[in-house]
Amino acid sequence: xxxxxxxxxxxxxxxxxxxxxxxxxxxxxxxxxxxxxxxxxxxxxxxxxxxxxxxxxxxxxxxxxxxxxxxxxxxxxxxxxxxxxxxxxxxxxxxxxxxxxxxxxxxxxxxxxxxxxxxxxxxxxxxxxxxxxxxxxxxxxxxxxxxxxxxxxxxxxxxxxxxxxxxxxxxxxxxxxxxxxxxxxxxxxxxxxxxxxx
Numbered sequence: 511x512x513x514x515x516x517x518x519x520x521x522x523x524x525x526x527x528x529x530x531x532x533x534x535x536x537x538x539x540x541x542x543x544x545x546x547x548x549x550x551x552x553x554x555x556x557x558x559x560x561x562x563x564x565x566x567x568x569x570x571x572x573x574x575x576x577x578x579x580x581x582x583x584x585x586x587x588x589x590x591x592x593x594x595x596x597x598x599x600x601x602x603x604x605x606x607x608x609x610x611x612x613x614x615x616x617x618x619x620x621x622x623x624x625x626x627x628x629x630x631x632x633x634x635x636x637x638x639x640x641x642x643x644x645x646x647x648x649x650x651x652x653x654x655x656x657x658x659x660x661x662x663x664x665x666x667x668x669x670x671x672x673x674x675x676x677x678x679x680x681x682x683x684x685x686x687x688x689x690x691x692x693x694x695x696x697x698x699x700x701x702x703x704x705x706x707x708x
Contacts, residue, residue, distance in 0.1 A: 515602070516591065516601050516602050517602065519591060520591045520592070520594075520595050520601070523588050523591055523592055524592065524595060527588075527592050538592075538596065539596075540593065540596050540597050543589065543592055543593035543596050543597075544593055546589050546593075547586065547589040547590055547593050550582065550585040550586045550588075550589050551586055553582050553585065554579070554582035554583060554585070554586050557575070557578040557579045557581075557582045558579055558582075560575055560578070561575040561576060561578065561579050611629040612628075612629060615627075615628050615629055
């Protein structure tokens with residue numbers, strides 16, 4: 511089969527998708543396309559979990575599992591192209607604008623070091639030294655990043671967890687201490703009263 515560009519692939523996929531819509535009376539709105547893309551992504555995730563030994567194989571052979579992953583990858587790519595087409599997006603132009611500047615940046619950076627200016631400003635986590643765990647993960651972003659590098663939303667979640675767990679625990683301890691003091695005080699007063707009567 512001769513190689514096709516994305517526009518030709520999209521045109522041929524559109525023919526198939528339109529036929530599906532006619533057969534099942536589907537209104538292929540952009541929202542429907544996006545939901546269908548999410549459905550296919552879920553099916554790809556399930557297929558990969560099975561193929562990678564993280565899910566039940568249901569009696570499928572390794573080759574059948576591999577074919578399932580390939581088929582679901584095809585569905586995800588097809589639905590992504592169709593959704594973009596439905597929303598009026600030129601995927602080739604979008605890829606060129608969004609991704610290719612980074613191709614140039616990383617190619618030149620590897621040649622000349624860190625002196626190349628990136629397309630956008632990189633955050634503080636970029637290119638920082640990795641620990642052994644990161645090296646094992648092929649220099650992906652390090653785990654256990656200092657909290658000052660966390661996004662604000664993560665910090666808010668941590669603070670809320672502290673408020674919901676630690677603060678009630680402190681109040682409970684204080685309540686128990688006050689209750690114990692009251693019981694001891696009442697007991698002491700009662701013993702003193704009984705002693706006076708005798």
